[in-house]
Amino acid sequence: MAAAMELRCWGGDWGLPSVHTESLIVLAYTKFSGAEVTVSPIDWTWKTLTATVPELLCGNSAVQEPAQILNFLRKQRFNADYELTAREGADTMAYIALLEEKLRPALLHTFWVDAENYANLTRPWFASRSPFPLNFLVPSCQANTALSRILLTKGEAPLHRITEVEGKIYSDAKECLNLLSYRLGTANYFFGNSPTSLDAFVFGFVAPLHKASLPSSPLQSHLRQLDNLTRFCDSILAVYFSSDHPCPPPPVQETMxxxxxxxxxxxxxxxxxxxxxxxxxxxxxQHKPHRPDPKPSLSTAKSSTPA
Known part of the structure; x- marks a missing residue:
C-alpha cells in the first residue's frame, strides 16, 4: 500500500485553490495525474515564515520545489506526461523555461513590488493569514525576496534600478503571454485532449493574474484580451477544482x-x-428546615368543637 501524501501550501482565495503560483502548479498536477494528496494550508501557522512551500511529505521523504515534486510523483506512477512524444517533452521544458524567464519577474513585480497592488491586495492577504507577530514580518520578507530576485535576474547593466527594469519585464511578460496564446490556439490543452505538466505550469502562472482583483495591472489588462488563456484557466477550475469550493477561514481576529x-x-x-x-x-x-405546626386559630378551634 502506497504511503499517504501530504501537500503543504498556501491556502486559496479569489476562486483559486491556492493564491501561490508554485502551490497551484503542484495542486493542478496532482489533479491531472490522479494522485491523492491531503492538502494542508500553512495559513495561520508559524510555518508562514519558515516553511518552503509547496512541500510534499510522503513517509520519510520531504520534497520541495514544483519540478522536484512532479518528478517524485512520476516515480510513484502518477504521470500526466506519459503520452507525450520526445518532441513534446522538449517543448514542455522550453515553455517552462520561458515562463520562468519572461513571466515570473512581471508577476513578482505585479503582486509584490507595485506599491498600489501590494498595499491594497498582497500585503493585507498574507498578513491576515499569518499569526501575530508574523503578520508584520511575512509580507515584507516576501516583498524583499521578490525585489531581490527581479534585480538579480533582470538588473544587469545598464538596468540598475527597479524603475529601469519595470518596462523591460512587462514587455517580456506580454510577449510570453502572446506566445502561450498562439501555441494554445483553440485547443483545450497544450498537447492533445488531456492536460500535462505544461498545462499545470501555465495554469499556476496565469490563474492568479487572471483571478486576483488587482487595483493596478497593465499585465492583467493585456491577459484579458487573450480570451483563450482566460478560458483555459476557467476550464481547469471548472473541471478539476469545482468540487473543492475554496473558501478561506475567517481572519484571525474574527476567529478569536x-x-x-x-x-x-x-x-x-x-x-x-x-x-x-x-x-x-x-x-x-429532605433539605427543607423542620418547622412546628402552627397553633390552630380560634375560628378553627370553634369549628372543630363538637356540637
Missing amino acids: DANLQKLTQLVNKESNLIEKMDDNLRSSP
Missing part, C-alpha cells in the same frame, strides 16, 4: 472573537446549570 463568544456562552451555561441545581436542592423535602 468567535472563540471568545463560545467560551462566554459555555461559562454562562455552566453558571445557569449550577443555579438550577441549587434551586432544586433548596426545594427538595
